[in-house]
Amino acid sequence: MSKFFDLHVHAYPETEVPAEELLRVAKRYGYTGIVITNHDDTVGSDLKSNSGFCGIEIRANSVADLKRKIKLYHGKVAVLAVHGGNDKINRAALEDHRVDVLAHPSGENREGALNQVLARFAAKNGVAIEFNLNAIIQSRRGERARMLLKMRSNLKLVRKYKAPLILTSNARTIYDLRAPREMIALASLFGMEREEAASALSDFPQGILEKRWKRENDVVVLKNENKKINY
Amino acid sequence: MCLALLIPSSLRDRRRYLVFEWLSERGIDKWTLLSEIRNSIFSLYGDVGASESKMRLIEYTNAEDTAGGMGILRCAHDKVEEVRAALACIHSANEARLSIRVIGISGTIKGATRLLR
Numbered sequence: 001m002s003k004f005f006d007l008h009v010h011a012y013p014e015t016e017v018p019a020e021e022l023l024r025v026a027k028r029y030g031y032t033g034i035v036i037t038n039h040d041d042t043v044g045s046d047l048k049s050n051s052g053f054c055g056i057e058i059r060a061n062s063v064a065d066l067k068r069k070i071k072l073y074h075g076k077v078a079v080l081a082v083h084g085g086n087d088k089i090n091r092a093a094l095e096d097h098r099v100d101v102l103a104h105p106s107g108e109n110r111e112g113a114l115n116q117v118l119a120r121f122a123a124k125n126g127v128a129i130e131f132n133l134n135a136i137i138q139s140r141r142g143e144r145a146r147m148l149l150k151m152r153s154n155l156k157l158v159r160k161y162k163a164p165l166i167l168t169s170n171a172r173t174i175y176d177l178r179a180p181r182e183m184i185a186l187a188s189l190f191g192m193e194r195e196e197a198a199s200a201l202s203d204f205p206q207g208i209l210e211k212r213w214k215r216e217n218d219v220v221v222l223k224n225e226n227k228k229i230n231y
Numbered sequence: 232m233c234l235a236l237l238i239p240s241s242l243r244d245r246r247r248y249l250v251f252e253w254l255s256e257r258g259i260d261k262w263t264l265l266s267e268i269r270n271s272i273f274s275l276y277g278d279v280g281a282s283e284s285k286m287r288l289i290e291y292t293n294a295e296d297t298a299g300g301m302g303i304l305r306c307a308h309d310k311v312e313e314v315r316a317a318l319a320c321i322h323s324a325n326e327a328r329l330s331i332r333v334i335g336i337s338g339t340i341k342g343a344t345r346l347l348r
Contacts, residue, residue, distance in 0.1 A: 025254075029332065137322050140274055175254065175328035182319035182332060185312050189275075 003032035005205035008168035055079030122163035126213025245308035248343035
């Protein structure tokens with residue numbers, strides 16, 4: 001059986017639910033591990049986490065701000081995600097090989113979009129494109145239809161350029177978590193094949209944690225830290 | 232006697248029984264849960280899709296100590312993934328957060344009841 005990971009979960013300093021509680025529920029649902037990616041403006045420099053992996057989601061208001069924050073957090077966290085949405089931020093994040101994940105490239109309110117240039121950058125620099133399933137769960141009717149449409153077109157580009165892709169729950173409470181099989185069923189709503197979705201939950205997240213798509217001199221791999229955490 | 236039972240067994244619908252587990256902030260009664268599942272299926276697949284899925288709630292249990300429980304849902308044998316997606320889309324009921332997870336699938340009620348325990 002493959003190991004499933006959820007790479008985008010928000011826990012205690014940002015939300016009320018403690019990381020241990022989220023990990024307990026996720027383990028029961030069949031996940032091997034979760035990565036706590038709180039927004040950088042809510043955690044500051046406090047990056048300690050004793051359960052699950054520790055990541056960060058950078059929320060930047062300009063490209064210069066983003067570059068500065070990437071430099072600050074690079075090498076200190078297991079997963080460096082960027083809060084996408086704005087077209088300029090998306091582009092800057094995908095052009096930077098130090099970034100691991102571009103979270104919700106279409107934004108939480110569908111303000112941004114991927115195109116062929118960005119998808120090619122994502123494949124070249126090994127930046128995973130995130131498909132945020134929480135957006136499908138929480139929205140209804142027209143809003144959900146538009147969200148699914150965006151995801152469908154993003155998926156088409158990601159497939160064409162073979163960029164890494166991941167499925168995440170973006171959970172803020174334990175009730176936002178969904179089991180891997182449920183995530184696969186949700187991914188099929190925007191045309192993802194079953195095997196594809198399964199690897200987006202297991203192979204690709206594992207590759208991100210191992211920095212599989214990065215050249216060795218590109219990134220600082222957290223080797224000792226990864227060894228400490230048993231899956 | 233239900234008329235559907237009089238159909239020869241070779242012509243009967245093929246069904247699957249999904250055993251699911253629900254977890255919520257507060258206790259949720261059977262009718263609220265059922266209407267929430269129905270709403271989700273209607274909103275995701277429309278009237279035609281809902282009729283094709285042949286969804287029906289067979290069993291509902293409520294855990295005494297925690298706000299959660301289990302249940303059995305019937306659906307058409309080729310619509311399991313669709314119903315699973317609809318169940319995963321449920322996020323709240325009566326303004327209490329709610330999540331549903333399928334824990335097993337069976338071809339008979341008997342097999343599903345065994346999974347329930």
